Amino acid sequence: MKIGILTSGGDCPGLNAVIRGAVLKGIKIYDQEFVGFHDGWRGVVEGEVTELTRHSVRGISKQGGTILGTSRTNPFEGNGGPEVIKANMDRLGIDAIIAIGGEGTLAAAKRLTDVGLKIVGVPKTVDNDLDATDYTFGFDTAVQIATEAIDRLRTTGESHHRCMIAEVMGRHVGWIALHAGMASGAHAILIPEQQVSIEQIAEWVKEAHDRGRAPLVVVAEGFVPAHMETPHSERGLDTFGRPRLGGIADQLAPEIEARTGIETRATILGHIQRGGVPSAFDRVLATRLGMAAVDSVAEERWGTMVSLSGTEIAHVGFEAALGNLKTVPQHRYDEAEVLFG
Ligand code: F6P
Numbered sequence: 001m002k003i004g005i006l007t008s009g010g011d012c013p014g015l016n017a018v019i020r021g022a023v024l025k026g027i028k029i030y031d032q033e034f035v036g037f038h039d040g041w042r043g044v045v046e047g048e049v050t051e052l053t054r055h056s057v058r059g060i061s062k063q064g065g066t067i068l069g070t071s072r073t074n075p076f077e078g079n080g081g082p083e084v085i086k087a088n089m090d091r092l093g094i095d096a097i098i099a100i101g102g103e104g105t106l107a108a109a110k111r112l113t114d115v116g117l118k119i120v121g122v123p124k125t126v127d128n129d130l131d132a133t134d135y136t137f138g139f140d141t142a143v144q145i146a147t148e149a150i151d152r153l154r155t156t157g158e159s160h161h162r163c164m165i166a167e168v169m170g171r172h173v174g175w176i177a178l179h180a181g182m183a184s185g186a187h188a189i190l191i192p193e194q195q196v197s198i199e200q201i202a203e204w205v206k207e208a209h210d211r212g213r214a215p216l217v218v219v220a221e222g223f224v225p226a227h228m229e230t231p232h233s234e235r236g237l238d239t240f241g242r243p244r245l246g247g248i249a250d251q252l253a254p255e256i257e258a259r260t261g262i263e264t265r266a267t268i269l270g271h272i273q274r275g276g277v278p279s280a281f282d283r284v285l286a287t288r289l290g291m292a293a294v295d296s297v298a299e300e301r302w303g304t305m306v307s308l309s310g311t312e313i314a315h316v317g318f319e320a321a322l323g324n325l326k327t328v329p330q331h332r333y334d335e336a337e338v339l340f341g
Contacts (some may be wrong), residue, residue: 001030001032001033001095001096001297001298002032002033002034002035002092002093002094002095002096003022003026003032003033003034003035003094003095003096003097003098003294003297004034004035004036004037004044004049004089004092004094004096004097004098005019005022005023005034005035005036005037005052005068005097005098005100006036006037006040006041006043006044006068006097006098006099006100006101007019007040007066007068007069007070007100007101007124008040008041008070008071008072008073008099008100008101008104008105009040009070009072009101009102009104009105009124009125010070010072010102010125010126010274011064011065011066011070011274012124012125012126012136012137012138012139012141012142012274013064013126013137013138013141013142013274013275013276013277013278013279013282014124014137014138014141014278014282014283014285014286015065015066015068015070015100015124015138015286016057016060016061016063016064016065016066016067016286017060017061017062017137017278017282017283017286017287017290018100018122018124018137018286018287018289018290018293019036019052019057019060019066019067019068019100019290020057020060020061020287020290021061021286021287021288021289021290021291021293022034022098022290022291022293022294023052023053023054023056023057023290024054024057024291025290025291025294025295026294026297027053027054029294029298030294030297030298032294032297032298034051034052034053035049035050035051035052035092035094036049036050036051036052036067036068037049037068037097038050038068038069039068039069039070039071039073040068040069040070040071040072040073040101040105041071041073041074041075041080041105041108042071042073043068043069044075044080044085044088044097045073045075045078045079045080045084045085045088046079046088047088047091047092049092049094050068061278061283061286061287062277062278062283063277064275064276064277064278065275071239072104072238072239072240073239074104074108074240075108075112076108076111082112082115082116082117085112085117086116086117089117095118096118096119096120096297096302097109097117097118097119097120098119098120098121098122098293098294098297099119099120099121099122100121100122100124101121101122101123101124102123102124102125102127102130103125103129103130103321103322103325104240105121105124106121106123106130106305106318106321106322107318107322109121109318110303110318110319110322113302113303113318114303117302118297118300118302119302119303120293120296120297120301120302120303120304120305120306121293121304121305121306121318121321122289122290122293122305122306123136123289123305123306123307123321124136124137124138125138125139126138126139126141126142126169126176126273126274127139127169127170127171127172127173127175127176128173128175128176128326129170129171129172129173129175129325129326129327130321130325130326131320131321131322131323131324131325131326132305132307132316132320132321133305133307133308133309133316133321133326134307134308134309134310135285135308137278137282137285137286137289138274138278138282139175139176139282140279140281140282140285141276141277141278141279141282142168142169142176142273142274143176143179143180143183144279145269145272145273145276146166146168146176146180146218146269146273147179147180147183147184149166149267149269149272150166150180150181150184150186150216150218151184153166153216153267154184154185154214154216157214157215157216157265158213158214160214160263161209161214161262161263162214162262162263162264162265163205163209163214163215163216163217163256163257163260163262163263163264163265164214164215164216164217164264164265164267165217165218165219165249165252165253165256165264165265165266165267166180166186166216166217166218166219166249166267166269167219167220167221167246167247167248167249167266167267167268167269167270168180168218168219168220168221168269168273169220169221169269169270169273169274170191170192170220170221170222171192171221171222171231171242171245172192172222172325172327173191173192173193173220173222173325173326173327173328174189174190174191174192174193174194174220174222174223174328174333175326175328176220176273177189177190177191177218177219177220177223178191178328178332178333178336180218181218181336182336182339184216184218185216185339186216186217186218186340187204187205187207187208187213187215187216187217187340187341188201188204188205188215188216188217188218188340188341189217189218189219189333189336189337189340190217190218190219190220190223190225190252191220191222191223191328191333192220192222192223192224192231193327193328193333194328194333195224195225195226196223196225196226197225197226197227198225198226198227198252198255198256198259199259201217201225201252201256202255202256202259202260203341204217204340204341205217205256205260205262205264206260206262207341208341209260209262215262217252217256219248219249219252221245221246221247221248221268222245223248225248225252230243231243231245231248232245232246232247232248232251233245233246233247234247235247246268246270247268249266249267249268250266250268252266253265253266285308288313289306289308289313292306292313292315293306296315301315303317303318304316304317304318305317305318305321307321
């Protein structure tokens with residue numbers, strides 16, 4: 001059996017470990033053959049592939065990014081569609097696809113399996129917002145990078161007696177902000193799931209300052225302050241037509257400074273959180289998911305994705321992961337809030 005692997009959507013650390021895990025187990029245990037589609041669904045629609053051998057995946061689990069490239073191409077748009085994809089697979093002798101991606105990728109994979117294509121999925125997002133899996137690989141690395149950066153902001157903030165605001169990724173959910181904020185001892189954590197007023201933020205900042213601390217605020221890019229309706233966006237739309245986020249920290253800084261009189265600086269961590277080597281946790285999780293994905297193919301579990309349930313790898317239908325985002329539950333925010341101010 002010949003399997004085509006694709007990585008689609010925003011990249012994240014651990015993608016290469018999935019590819020390696022799948023190829024090594026697939027060749028060794030099932031005698032499968034592999035190719036990699038270039039740039040996500042674009043390579044599927046245009047029939048562009050590279051052969052993946054034992055040799056080509058050597059040593060890549062510690063490598064950031066994806067050796068296959070990625071894109072936010074929608075396989076149903078442009079020259080795409082199930083017929084074109086089926087014809088390409090037939091021409092290239094590809095029997096099944098392993099799609100590694102987030103919600104958009106898995107939604108497209110579901111539509112394609114519904115019309116008979118043989119696809120299994122591997123969940124991926126640094127934001128950790130996919131339902132039906134306890135964690136996604138890439139998240140642990142992003143939290144680690146953000147925490148290290150915030151620790152650095154803390155020392156310069158302390159030297160200058162300033163309030164420091166660190167903006168992290170998190171379009172719809174605040175998992176990175178919650179974990180990096182808790183790890184770095186933030187005095188306020190602001191996430192998309194919780195609307196908070198500027199007055200309340202200023203109060204937390206002032207409380208910390210009054211105790212002689214350099215206040216530290218961690219904000220997710222998708223945070224919506226109480227006086228706003230939608231997340232701050234000033235950078236147009238991405239290729240999926242979604243607003244490009246980023247910049248809420250810059251907006252909050254003068255507001256906090258005006259209300260507290262404390263000099264305030266903002267730093268946007270941005271794509272640094274998605275780059276570089278994956279953590280050991282992410283390499284292990286990604287490798288296990290890749291290996292489980294070839295089991296899914298061998299067992300013909302079309303329309304399912306591999307997932308993490310506790311410490312075990314499970315198989316769930318695409319529909320379980322779609323529709324609902326895994327948001328930060330109220331009790332997790334309440335737990336963190338005890339430490340604010
Ligand atoms: O979905 C993951 C994510 O990192 C979001 O947090 C962020 O809004 C988006 O990707 C940024 O994507 P791009 O790489 O297109 O700028």
